[in-house]
Amino acid sequence: MIRALISVFLALAGPLAAQELTLPQTAQQISDRSSTLDSYDLPTGPFADGAVPSRTVEGQVERYTWRLQAGSSTTLQLLAPLRDQIEAQGYEILFECEARVCGGFDFRFGTEVVPTPDMYVAIQDYRFLAAQKGQTVLSLLVSRDTPDGYVQMIRVTPFDAPAPAPIVVEQSVDGGQGLLAELQQNGHVILDDLHFRTGEVALGDGPFASLALLAGFLTDNPGLRLALVGNTDDTGDLVANIRVSTRRAEAVRSRLIEAYGVAADRIEAQGVGYLAPITTNATPEGRDLNRRVEAVLLVN
Structure with missing residues (x-):
């Protein structure tokens, strides 16, 4: 595997608590839909009893999407490295599921997704993760539209939490x-x-x-x-x-x-x-x- 990486630095609790996530070299940021004051319904479980259970959080809401060349990678292969890095930074995984367990069509349309073409979700081929560290919550949604893969990240920092630093995208290449x-x-x-x-x-x-x-x-x-x-x-x-x-x-x-x-x-x-x-x-x-x-x- 080509080990050139795009590093996405997320300072989630101030400069000293920066989180580094890595995406494949082919990843390109497609959208940035950030709001200084907004709300987000963070899914906390699979679709059940006619709804997706969620917890409403308010504050600064940042919504980002990336598209990458997924090749033969599965959605788990796309999500797993991001999950490992989040946990290494002290995040607690609140909820995680794959398409069928999430609730398929019902979950997909019962949770917030950045509209196409900035984000694509295959009903039978996606994975979702919700996590929390302190007062900050984030979610990751990954899917594929072969040969492309898509990643959506939503991060919410409440009003009384330290203001997060802006996301900076840097490319680090090791020459293959x-x-x-x-x-x-x-x-x-x-x-x-x-x-x-x-x-x-x-x-x-x-x-x-x-x-x-x-x-x-x-x-x-x-x-x-x-x-x-x-x-x-x-x-x-x-x-x-x-x-x-x-x-x-x-x-x-x-x-x-x-x-x-x-x-x-x-x-x-x-x-x-x-x-x-x-x-x-x-x-x-x-x-x-x-x-x-x-x-x-x-x-x-």
Whole structure:
């Protein structure tokens, strides 16, 4: 995984209590709908008895959304790192649920969501979290509209709490050493920032950071080659899946050759269909993870 990160610093109780959250490099802030005086109904449980149970909090309400390239990441994979960081900062998780447990359609439309296109929520594929630290509360809502992921954060600081510092977005890049280190250590790496249009084999417009990193790596290591291997879930028959996975791998190979000037004899493309899953195909999340292109390191 590319370990370049966007750091979102939230000073939730003054400058000395700053919280740092990290989002993938591809994350882009879409909206900022902050109010110095407003109220927010913080969900405290799943939809039940015709309503979403909530607690009304008043004060400064900040509403932010981000869009990112989710690739094959599940909603849990998007939320879990944020949850871990919130807990590490002393937040108590008040309530957490995934779409079905939350109440699906009823929960989605019974709680506050920033309107589309700034926030997208798939009725059967989202996760919600509510947390509190001192007098400050916040909620996180994540969902996907493949290949994009969406994150919504709402933070409320009551009137009698110290005024929070403004959010500052900084980008910290490590040169892609995470992806390249994984490639060299394990001999292969999933290119999880790539995306293909649903049902198609054409690679999206990009740009894709992983491809730039691979091109530079091949330039610096003339004795090495790469095999690009396409993988699918188990929907459909094997022959069709091998054909689709091969064409997707070939699309990535063509992009490296045409856009990055990589010599054609240093990259090959193959497809294995559903023969090499990394997780179960019994769930939508598992099928998403299994649909991928990997780079495999070859030594001349």
